[in-house]
Amino acid sequence: MGIVTKVLPALAAAMLALGAALPASAQGLIRDAEIEQILRDYSDPIFEAAGLKPSDVNIYIVQDDSLNAFVAAGQNMFLHTGLIMEARTPEELKGVIAHETGHIAGGHNVTREAAMGAYGGTSLITMGLGALALFAGAPDAALALFGSAPQFGMMTLFKFTRIDESSADQYGLSFLEKTGQSADGLVAFMENFRYQELMSESRRDPYFRTHPISSDRIAALTRRAKDVTAKSSPQSPEAIEELAMMKAKLVGFIGPANRVASRYPTTDQSLPAKYARAIAAYRAVDIKAALTQTDDLITIEPDNAYFYELKGQILFESGRATESVQWHRKSVELAPHHALLKVNLARSLIGTKDENDLAEAEGLLMDAIQLEHDNSFAWNQLAVVYGRMDRIGDADLATAEEAYYRGDMARAYVFARRAVDKLDPNTPNGRRADDIAALADPRIQPRGGRQGFSGAALAPHP
Structure with missing residues (x-):
């Protein structure tokens, strides 16, 4: 097993694309042949069921104890080690993978970018109101508005992402059904963390900050999951x-x-x-x-x-x-x-x-x-x-x-x-x-970023 000791560009770009801060504990990506193969064994049938070419979907393992998984910047899926450690059954891990695959199949990266734009706009408008209140001689009101700006923005973001989350749930259930797998794991995963919706934003696991959960969503998931599970085969030893x-x-x-x-x-x-x-x-x-x-x-x-x-x-x-x-x-x-x-x-x-x-x-x-x-x-x-x-x-x-x-x-x-x-x-x-x-060439590099590039591998010496 090898652990990359710095945050790789792919991880940093993905986290920034989500508008998320890089956690102090996420120092890099883990590369391990065995774990990657197992995750591929779990994921590739789901990708195929989604109409995706498995080799086009990159799976990254983030060394972080927090419970999280996300997709970003196209067909890139990130799974935290904390998620793997918390999964009690293969069905739970496969359920989360199926859900995240639903985001890819549904093109939600595009809608999330739009949502983040709305989030930023709402926060800026709220901050502007705070400035107006301050200029109007009401500092207490201004401080209240400044403090609430992220919450107003997050409420706007949830209007977008709750739709995406419910859609990804249904996509995920379809993929599990096509692969003959139980949906109980996805339901159990959500049920196990239902209490997250009662927590303040700062105390929630990262997964539930970016994947808002609700009782209505779990109820909708549970109703269809019963039919999917009834047609499934048990997990193999x-x-x-x-x-x-x-x-x-x-x-x-x-x-x-x-x-x-x-x-x-x-x-x-x-x-x-x-x-x-x-x-x-x-x-x-x-x-x-x-x-x-x-x-x-x-x-x-x-x-x-x-x-x-x-x-x-x-x-x-x-x-x-x-x-x-x-x-x-x-x-x-x-x-x-x-x-x-x-x-x-x-x-x-x-x-x-x-x-x-x-x-x-x-x-x-x-x-x-x-x-x-x-x-x-x-x-x-x-x-x-x-x-x-x-x-x-x-x-x-x-x-x-x-x-x-x-x-x-x-x-x-x-x-x-x-x-x-x-x-x-x-x-x-x-x-x-x-x-x-x-x-x-530093004269054309946009602020040191990497441009897309692919080509033939270094040729062996004759």
């Missing part, structure tokens, strides 16, 4: 186990050590409990215990790619890169279509310091980039490989790509210009470097 494994992994990696001990005591011999304790031992730098417990996991499920990944990670990060290679290689053999697993193996090969391993590392990183062109860490590692190979122009270009996908336009421009000076302008890489230099 695999889906139930997957949710338990996601929770165990999140608790192990991002939760405090005492949380692992309290939720997964040694008396609990379930697979998720053993998983969480192995991860906790690794985080506590008890490498011997972590390896022993991970070996136990591998014995139980010898075809689980993510157990091999964990063992490789433990070895690599404890300075045993050469030993880690075989375990990362096994994870790639078992799950060959995961970009993150390929990057892990490439990083271990780079870490062996054996120049003979560099060509294989390059190939793995190129494969990963074909799967995820915007994987900035893959570009970073490719730059390391090319630097070791003394292919400095290609290394500069890979660094420019890394910076571009991190949203660092100044750095992207500098390294793209360096690459332009070193690479043949008539080659794909030379043209690519020139494209990035043009797009990242």
